[in-house]
Amino acid sequence: MVPLYWYMLLSAAVFCIGVYGFLARRNVILMFISIELMLNAVNINLVAISHYMEDLAGQILSFFVITVAAAEAAIGLAIIIALFRNKETVHVDEMKEMQG
Amino acid sequence: MSAYLLIPFLPLFAFFVNILFGRNFIKGQAHWIAVPAVTVSCLVSWVIALKMFMSHDPQIINEDLYTWISSGGFRASVGFLIDQLTAVMLIVVTTVSMLVHIYSIGYMHGEKGYYRFFSFLSLFTFSMLMLVMANNILQLYFGWEAVGLCSYFLIGYYYEKKSASDAGKKAFIVNRFGDFGFGLGIIMIFLTLGTVHYAEVFGSIGTLTGQGIVVLGFQMDVITLIALLLFCGAVGKSAQLPLHVWLPDAMEGPTPVSALIHAATMVTAGVFMVARFSPIFNLSPVAMAVVAVTGAFTAIFAGSIALVQRDIKRIIAYSTCSQLGYMFLACGVGAYGAGIFHLYTHAFFKALLFLGAGSVMHAMGGELDIFKMGGLKKKLPYTYWTFLIATLSISGFPLLAGFISKDEILFLAFASGTTVGKFVWVVGVITAVLTAFYSFRVFYLTFHGEFRSDIEEMKKHAVEHGHDPHHLLHEAPWTMRIPLLLLAFGAVTAGWIGIPAALGGHNKFAHFMEPVVGHPEVHAGHATEYILMALAIAIFIGGLLFARHMYITNRDLADKMAKKFSFAHYLLWNKYFIDELYHFTIIRPTMWVSKSFIVGFSDGKIIEGIVNGVPRAIGQISGFIRHVQNGLVHRYATVMGFAFLAIVAIAFIWR
Secondary structure, eight states: OOOOOOHHHHHHHHHHHHHHHHHHHHHHHHHHHHHHHHHHHHHHHHHEEEEEEEEETHHHHHHHHHHHHHHHHHHHHHHHHHHHHHSSSBBGOOOTTTOO | OOGGGGGHHHHHHHHHHHHIIIIIIIGGTHHHHHHHHHHHHHHHHHHHHHHHHHHHSSEEEEEEEEEEEEEEEEEEEEEEEEEEHHHHHHHHHHHHHHHHHHHHHHHHTTTTHHHHHHHHHHHHHHHHHHHHHHHHHHHHHHHHEEEEEEEHHHHHHHSSSSHHHHHHHHHHHHHHHHHHHHHHHHHHHHHHSSSHHHHHHHHHHHTTTTOEETTTTTEHHHHHHHHHHHHHHHHHHTOTTTTTTHHHHGGGGGGHHHIIIISSSSGGGGHHHHHHHHHHHOHHHHHHHHHHHHHHHHHHHHHHHHTTBBBHHHHHHHHHHHHHHHHHHHHHOOHHHHHHHHHHHHHHHHHHHHHHHHHHHHTTTTTOOOOOOOOOTTTTTHHHHHHHHHHHHHOOOSHHHHHHHHHHHHHHHHOOSSSSHHHHHHHHHHHHHHHHHHHEEEHHHHHHHHHOOHHHHHHHHHHHTOOOOGTTTTTTOHHHHHHHHHHHHHHHGGGGGOOOGGTTOOOHHHHHHHHHHHHOOOOOOOHHHHHHHHHHHHHHHHHHEEEEEEEEOOOHHHHHHHHHHHHHHHHTTGGGGHHHHIIIIIHHHHHHIIIIIIIIIIIIIIHHHHHHHHHHHHHHHHHGGGGGGOHHHHHHHHHHHHHHHHHHHHHHOOO
16 A cells, blocks of 8 residues: 555655746747646645545546646647747747737 | 696797707798797787786696605705786796797898797797796796806807807806805705795795894894895896996897897896795895895986997997886885886887887998987888887886886885885986986987988998898888887887876786785875876976987087086996906906916816826836736746745745
8 A cells, every 4th residue: 555645745746847847948838738747746636635535526626627637738739829820939938929 | 738838838849949950951941930839829828817817816827847856855846836927927028029039030031040049039938938937946046047048149149259259258157146146045045944935935934034144244134135145146137236237248149139138038037036036025124125226226327328328239228227227126115016017018118129229220231329320210110110109118208108117116116105215216217317318319319310321331331241232221021010010019008007096097907916016005195196297207308308409409419518528428438437347356356366376376287287197107107017027927937836835835824
């Protein structure tokens, strides 16, 4: 039986990788992948704690997260493609028309 | 629905039709809408008034149409009251209005704003009828302001002309002074009695007797204060001293307007109002004395100015001021019935004088100076005879309308038995001399002697101004002559309804009015009345002969007199410098304050400072904050991450 804190450590590690990737990378696609990593870190946490607490609510919630992530990925990729068509780039520093 | 509602609302209907469709569709046919509407309302008025006059127990209509304002304890309705006083006013207003409407068809023919003229004339008629038919003070006030507005529109009818638009503004602003007091009077009535309906106000005004109020540190009787405030409104609207200055300038409007608004109806609204509020005035001897003395002073003051003026319409305007003074004089000695009687006869002969003057102007191509006229008798026979009747009537030819009503006023003033009554009687008699003189002066200078202008030059002048030179020195069209004839008939016969008992009449008019305004005390017998009458006739003959001597038989005398009494002439010619006085005491300081203080400081610095300062400050703050939004996504994410950590940290510490 793997203890709970291993799962939590794994989750924290994956989350931190996601945060680092999101802050450090300038490529929109990679930033997007980093967001997915963070979401999945949360999912690991949810499932592990759900198992530990013997309560299925956490696992159900993780399904919701996966669904929402899928939808978000679809829309996000669509926006990225639209941006690429317009600007011929996926580098976020080039995309700052909205600055004050 | 009762038939009497037709009286005010038909003219209103005519106004809406003409103002909405006049410019594009009706144009020169506007009279086909306005004239029938006013005629029907005139007929209905006559039927109602005659029915009341004939019956021994007249039916008084007093109905609320609907509730206009209901707010807390304040309630005002739109309602109509037709009693004896209103019936007389209805006849005056609708009859003169109808005749002036008809006259205007000829007089205003071919004017650019023909439809505008007729729509405002109808609107005026409606407002004036609302004023006289009101059964509460607020509706009276509505009518009061609405007639003022129409007067403003119509004085400024030729608004391209600077003097006309200025005269309109002057009339409006001078009236503001009076109406301010009037408004305060209404508020005082509501504050003390809690109602604005005539019946309730007059029923409970007696409870205020003897109550005092402190105004600006002075102890004052409440009823006197209310009466004087109400009288302020009358002073403005009826052009009494010291607010008379607007009336002569109002002559810039077209002549039918002068006849209707500034002679027969609107300016008499003040007299009507004082008579309507007679239960209030009767309770305050002080206010009564003020009314009588103001009237007497205005009568002699305006009459004396009229002696030397040269502009035909202005002379008649000053004459109107003076006659209105007579009416107030009558009201002030308690003879409200006589005041209203003079109002009623005056409407006929004064409207006739104005319309006659309009006819003369029509023939003279707009010339107003009586010293440039003369000998028009042959050219304008209709105008000549009708003008003669009006002149005889106003100056007191025995048994014409003006003689009977003026005689009654002077008799009742003399017979009132008070010092004020005697004083105003003396002033009234002197004014009667002036009236006879200046009326015949206008008459002789206009119609007798020889023509004092160059006809060729006038023709040239007319062509230059785009008028038809064939109208010059020709009688006016029929639409203008018929009203003259009808008014002449009125100027002769209108007084017969009030022939005093001393002359074998029954003075039906005074008895008819008695239920509304009461009857004054009379401390003199028929013998006195005969003496006074003889005096009045002597005055009439004296004035006539003197004017004839001065302007027909001995032409140089007028100039000699003017030289001999050069100071008096100078003073009168410049109208006692009242306009100049107001110019220096009110207009100049006001202009100075507006220019230097309001425009320069309070408007320029304070208001504009706030208006411009607020957006400038917001602009600067946002200019500073905008740098936060730099468009770099990872910077946002970093801030978000650290902010999240900070919130978590604070949440931990807080626990």
